[in-house]
Amino acid sequence: MNKSKRNKLILTILSIFVGLLITFPLLYALSLSFMDQGEMTKYPHKIIPSRLTLENFKTALNTVPLLKFIANSFIVSICVTVGQVITASLAAYAFAFYDFKGKKLLFLMVLSTMMMPTETTVISNFLTVSSWGWNDSLKVLIVPFLTSAMGVFLMRQFYLTIPKEIREASKIDGCGNLKFLFKILIPISKPAIASLSIYVFINTWNQYLWPLLTINNGNNRTVQIGISMLQYSEGSSYSVVLAGAILILIPSILIFILGQKQLVKGMTAGAVKG
Amino acid sequence: MAEQSLKLKNMKNKDLSRKILLKSKIKLRKKIEPYFYLIPTFIIFTLFVFYPFIKTIIMSMSTTNIRGQIKDFIGLENFKEILTSPEFYNSIFVTFKFVLIVAAPSVIIGFLLALLANNKLKGSRIYELMFSLPMAIASAPAAIIWTMIFHPTNGVLNHLLGTQIGWLTNSKFALISVAIVTIWLNIGLNFIFLLTGLRNIPNELMESAAIDGANYLTKVKNIIIPMVSPQMFLVVFMNLINAFQAFGQIKLLTQGGPGDSTNVLVHSIYREAFFNGRFEMACAQALILFVIMMIVILLQFKFEKKGVHYQ
Numbered sequence: 311m312n313k314s315k316r317n318k319l320i321l322t323i324l325s326i327f328v329g330l331l332i333t334f335p336l337l338y339a340l341s342l343s344f345m346d347q348g349e350m351t352k353y354p355h356k357i358i359p360s361r362l363t364l365e366n367f368k369t370a371l372n373t374v375p376l377l378k379f380i381a382n383s384f385i386v387s388i389c390v391t392v393g394q395v396i397t398a399s400l401a402a403y404a405f406a407f408y409d410f411k412g413k414k415l416l417f418l419m420v421l422s423t424m425m426m427p428t429e430t431t432v433i434s435n436f437l438t439v440s441s442w443g444w445n446d447s448l449k450v451l452i453v454p455f456l457t458s459a460m461g462v463f464l465m466r467q468f469y470l471t472i473p474k475e476i477r478e479a480s481k482i483d484g485c486g487n488l489k490f491l492f493k494i495l496i497p498i499s500k501p502a503i504a505s506l507s508i509y510v511f512i513n514t515w516n517q518y519l520w521p522l523l524t525i526n527n528g529n530n531r532t533v534q535i536g537i538s539m540l541q542y543s544e545g546s547s548y549s550v551v552l553a554g555a556i557l558i559l560i561p562s563i564l565i566f567i568l569g570q571k572q573l574v575k576g577m578t579a580g581a582v583k584g
Numbered sequence: 585m586a587e588q589s590l591k592l593k594n595m596k597n598k599d600l601s602r603k604i605l606l607k608s609k610i611k612l613r614k615k616i617e618p619y620f621y622l623i624p625t626f627i628i629f630t631l632f633v634f635y636p637f638i639k640t641i642i643m644s645m646s647t648t649n650i651r652g653q654i655k656d657f658i659g660l661e662n663f664k665e666i667l668t669s670p671e672f673y674n675s676i677f678v679t680f681k682f683v684l685i686v687a688a689p690s691v692i693i694g695f696l697l698a699l700l701a702n703n704k705l706k707g708s709r710i711y712e713l714m715f716s717l718p719m720a721i722a723s724a725p726a727a728i729i730w731t732m733i734f735h736p737t738n739g740v741l742n743h744l745l746g747t748q749i750g751w752l753t754n755s756k757f758a759l760i761s762v763a764i765v766t767i768w769l770n771i772g773l774n775f776i777f778l779l780t781g782l783r784n785i786p787n788e789l790m791e792s793a794a795i796d797g798a799n800y801l802t803k804v805k806n807i808i809i810p811m812v813s814p815q816m817f818l819v820v821f822m823n824l825i826n827a828f829q830a831f832g833q834i835k836l837l838t839q840g841g842p843g844d845s846t847n848v849l850v851h852s853i854y855r856e857a858f859f860n861g862r863f864e865m866a867c868a869q870a871l872i873l874f875v876i877m878m879i880v881i882l883l884q885f886k887f888e889k890k891g892v893h894y895q
Contacts, residue, residue, distance in 0.1 A: 322705050328697070329714030335768065336717070338740060339729040355743050401625040404618035416622060423633045427829050427877060429850055429870040433857050434636030434643065437652040454632040457625040487617060516722030518832035523858065534724040538836070541728065548732060555725035566720035570713060578780040578815075 336559075343367070343553040350549045366553035373543050376554060378529065379536035380561070386451045386532060387514040391507050393452070398461030398506065399499075403491050405462070406469035407477060424459045428519065436523050446527040455514065461506055464576060468502035469495070505576020508569035515562045533558040644868035652863045662868040671844065671852070672869070676876075678759065679848045683827040685763045686770070690823050691816070693767065694774025699804070701775070702782045712779070719772030723832025730765045731837065755845035758838050762846050765833050770826060774819045781815030782808065813892045821884060828877050849873050 330337070338357065342350065343366050345359035370376060404410070405417055435454060444450040472495070480490050496503070521532045531539070540554045566573070644662055646654045666672045697715045701708060718726075733741050734751035742748055751761040785808065793803050809816070831850045834840065840847035840855065847855075849869060857866035 318703075318705055321700075321703065322707055322711075325700055325705075325711040326707065326714075328700060329711040332697075332768075332771070333714050333717055335726075335729050335733060336721075338733065339725075342732065351738070355738050355740065357740060397624040397628070400621040404621035408618035410615065410618045413618075416626075419634075420625070420629070423629055425878070425881070426633065426637055427825075427870070427874055429829070429853050430640050430874050431633055431636040433652070433853075433863055433866055433870065434639040435632055436857075437639075437863070438631075438636065440652075454628070457628040462625060512720055516720075518723050519854075534722050534832075537724050537728065548735075548738075551728055552732060555728040559721065559725050562720050562722065563717070566717065567713060570716065574716075574776050574780070578777055 339552050340556055342549055343556045345549055347547050347549055350547065366547075366549045367557065369550045370540060370554040370557065373550065374536060374539045374554075375528070376533075376536065376540070376557060379531050379533045380558065382448060382530060383515055383532045383534075383558075384561070386448055387511050389452045390455045390514045391510045393456035394458055394461045394510050395503055395507060397457040398465045399491070399496060399503070401457070401462045402465030402469055403495065405466045406472075420459050420462050432519065432523070439524060445524050446530055448530055450524045451517075451521055451532065454520075458510070461510065464506050465499065465502055468499050472498065501572065502576055504569065504572040505574075508565060508573045509577065511565060512562050640867045640870060643864050644871050646864055648862075648864045650861045662864050663872075666865065666868055666872065671847075674844055675847055675849045675852045675869075678844070678846065679828065679850075682759060682763060682766075682830070682846075682848050683824065685760065686766045686827040686830070687820070687823040689763075690767045690770040690774055690827075691819055694771045694819065695778050695812075695816070697771065697775040698778035698782050699808070701779055715775045716772035718768050719770075719776075721769060723769070724836060726765060726769055727833050727836035730761075730768075730833075734761055734837075752838055753842055755842045758842060758846050762830075762834050762837050765837065766827065766830050769833070770823060774823065777815050777819050777822075778812060781812035785811045810893045814894055817884075817888055817892045821881070824880055824884065825877065828873065828880075849876075 341358055344362045344364070345356070345366075346361060346363050347365070349356060349359060349361075401420070405413065439445060439450050439454075444453075476494065476498075477490065480494055485493065516534065517532070518534050521535050525531050525535060528539070537551075537554055537558055541551050643652075643654060645657060645659055647656050647658055648654055701712055701715060731752070733739050736742060736748060736750045736753070739751075741751065749757055751757050789807055789811070790803065793807055798806070829850055830848065831854065834846055834848060834851050835854065838846040840851045850873070853866045853869045853873070856862045856869060
């Protein structure tokens with residue numbers, strides 16, 4: 311008993327230690343972002359500031375319109391998330407509850423989009439949206455991502471676990487198809503929707519290549535592109551850049567922490583069934 | 585009398601035919617209804633995945649102007665040019681090296697973390713969160729943070745090791761450094777998938793092994809690894825795809841340098857298209873990447889039949 315207790319304690323301490331090791335880069339950045347600029351360049355190098363200062367955050371916010379970038383990222387991420395939930399739910403509804411001609415082929419087409427690396431489409435897409443004059447607008451960051459194979463697949467897997475009796479019973483009660491989708495199916499698939507939303511939101515928030523190509527105008531930049539403006543702007547020291555990085559990390563980390571359980575459940579649901 | 589009955593019959597017929605019409609209308613509606621639900625998804629996929637994919641194939645066999653408009657069809661000339669250029673072989677070599685030194689450690693570290701976290705203890709929620717947290721981090725802030733860690737004079741890494749290595753500027757270390765950042769970004773996802781697999785192993789299986797006196801390593805080898813092989817397969821698959829496509833951190837940390845030592849295929853595609861304005865060459869390289877990834881994926885699926893154990 312005592313020995314197993316001691317083993318558990320050792321295991322916990324070891325785990326926490328490894329956890330600190332993995333999160334070290336983040337903690338390090340957090341620590342430096344509160345450090346005085348003078349102290350930062352001193353040698354030997356310090357890891358923990360002797361005095362905490364908010365100066366770096368203020369400078370970061372004053373040097374580039376970081377709050378505007380954060381707002382842009384929020385708008386884009388929320389639109390993409392809502393859009394994907396809607397389109398994926400509709401498509402998954404068809405795939406899970408109907409039999410129709412070409413169902414297998416269409417589903418395969420959806421899955422095949424997962425196999426195509428971004429690079430095989432990104433150049434043509436860039437040329438397409440440029441010819442439409444969509445560059446430098448927020449819609450160019452939203453519209454191409456309004457659906458995803460991952461979303462359709464995840465929702466379909468969830469719908470397949472719903473007993474057929476529920477569909478039959480609602481039919482007898484005179485529940486139409488769309489009514490069934492919105493009044494019954496979507497409410498009971500809240501867990502799947504939650505995990506899809508968290509996944510899509512974080513992914514969209516973190517997107518890099520596409521906004522890098524399509525947004526060149528300062529005002530509509532997202533955080534991931536805007537942050538490099540800070541890096542290249544005159545007179546911003548590294549602690550200021552780190553403070554900016556911390557600021558743009560907060561939303562995605564917060565959502566990850568709050569939604570971790572949902573995210574894990576949803577993402578691994580398909581994996582467990584094998 | 586007869587007239588009336590005829591009228592009645594007529595009316596009945598009309599009613600019946602209306603019913604049939606209604607029924608067939610419902611049937612028709614039912615038949616086309618699922619397609620309606622698929623319209624939004626397929627509009628987006630057609631515009632932004634299928635069409636550009638085909639256009640990429642056409643562009644790879646053409647010449648284009650600086651604005652990416654197709655000029656002439658030249659067949660496989662672009663591929664010929666690529667396959668005879670030494671830069672391309674360097675990119676392929678760097679890509680495979682990168683994939684190998686990223687995917688293998690990412691999977692192994694993810695698995696070790698899952699083993700460590702397998703027993704639910706007090707505070708397990710906290711360290712599970714710590715193990716998986718990097719997966720929420722974008723490549724841009726990650727690159728900023730690691731640039732500081734790798735800094736030759738002020739960086740904490742050199743400070744701890746007592747060295748003065750230019751991690752990102754020395755062609756000997758640049759690829760490894762970029763790989764370390766990528767591994768760090770990847771392990772969270774691997775950890776989560778493998779942990780789910782571990783926790784799904786029936787308790788009786790582990791207990792009976794314990795009764796048989798199996799030590800921990802034998803348990804790992806004979807029970808855990810076979811039992812998590814489905815998740816392991818998925819994780820390897822995802823890591824291969826991710827490693828082939830890593831871009832943000834490479835662009836931000838080294839720009840493919842120094843001396844092309846980190847110029848993986850994806851970065852080379854980006855450079856061809858958006859710096860050199862040679863869209864057709866970029867498209868051809870992208871298709872080569874696609875074929876390479878397909879071959880790797882197919883090989884992996886072939887291996888699945890032998891190595892993966894499904895319950």
